[in-house]
Amino acid sequence: MNKIPNRQAICQVLMEKAKEDKDIVVLCSDSRGSASLAPFAERFPEQFVEVGIAEQNLVSISAGLARCGKKPFAASPACFLSTRSYEQAKVDCAYSNTNVTLIGISGGISYGALGMSHHSAQDIAAMSAIPNMRVYLPSDRFQTAKLIEALLQDESPAYIRVGRNPVEDIYAEGSCPFELDKATVLREGTDVAVIACGEMVKPSLEAARLLEADGIRAAVLDMYCVKPLDEEAILRVAGQVGFVVTAEEHAPFGGLGSRVSQVVAAKCPKKVVNLALPDAPVITGTSQEVFRHYGLDAEGIARAVKGNIQ
Numbered sequence: 031m032n033k034i035p036n037r038q039a040i041c042q043v044l045m046e047k048a049k050e051d052k053d054i055v056v057l058c059s060d061s062r063g064s065a066s067l068a069p070f071a072e073r074f075p076e077q078f079v080e081v082g083i084a085e086q087n088l089v090s091i092s093a094g095l096a097r098c099g100k101k102p103f104a105a106s107p108a109c110f111l112s113t114r115s116y117e118q119a120k121v122d123c124a125y126s127n128t129n130v131t132l133i134g135i136s137g138g139i140s141y142g143a144l145g146m147s148h149h150s151a152q153d154i155a156a157m158s159a160i161p162n163m164r165v166y167l168p169s170d171r172f173q174t175a176k177l178i179e180a181l182l183q184d185e186s187p188a189y190i191r192v193g194r195n196p197v198e199d200i201y202a203e204g205s206c207p208f209e210l211d212k213a214t215v216l217r218e219g220t221d222v223a224v225i226a227c228g229e230m231v232k233p234s235l236e237a238a239r240l241l242e243a244d245g246i247r248a249a250v251l252d253m254y255c256v257k258p259l260d261e262e263a264i265l266r267v268a269g270q271v272g273f274v275v276t277a278e279e280h281a282p283f284g285g286l287g288s289r290v291s292q293v294v295a296a297k298c299p300k301k302v303v304n305l306a307l308p309d310a311p312v313i314t315g316t317s318q319e320v321f322r323h324y325g326l327d328a329e330g331i332a333r334a335v336k337g338n339i340q
Contacts (some may be wrong), residue, residue: 033196035098037066037135039171043178048074057104058089065105065135085115095121096129096138100217108134112153124162129185143314152264153157153207155284157189158257164188167228172201177207193229213260219249222335223274227253227286230277236328255284261293268294273301282306304336
């Protein structure tokens, strides 16, 4: 199975589109290497801005460029972009409704051993709380590419979170189903619906295959669009199953689980089980080690489903 970081897919799309569209501008906060955007800086130096370790300036400059007709993509570690420059994201981007795409790289617990200071387990909640700000967590390189292409066609602010590590392909090249702000149904099921985003989509899909061996039919929904949330897709799958499970690389408050629970509780009352990181400093280790420890791998998700079947 091919493994390519989603951040690399972002660079590939922007480099291809920047050949013809000189309004595309990429900005980094001393993060071109970790964002896989160094090739863009080398190929298009006049369309690249290195701000340095100044995330607040990164966002404000991006908003200014957008007001001048440019299409800025600002990349910085998600842990800093979603906290240190929160006011600028709220006011300069969202309140002013500027065409800025914020790219939170190394999201979730990608930084592993660097610990809580470098983990971004609150960014979905924080960015989702800002009016006008859209929040996306693509699951593989093909979906990431489709998302960037779509955002190049509109003029509203958005926050994208991608991880640091390579991720396995979920979709096939040339046949990734994509509609902006619409979830993708990866599997149909009648017993449980697993709704996941970002790097949790792959283990959720694998968990469904494990459950199938035990006679449990699990639907799997790739909810890359956390805001705006595809309520129609949620209600459709929730209405066909006994209960719903959400899986996210995020704190248990204000993220995908909270948003799905609000929709289900209001319009299709069913039990919702939220699988997430704990409300505590996360243990150190590789992403896969941390996921396994907190039951966010395929086996853990399958175990949680079995434990909640009535």
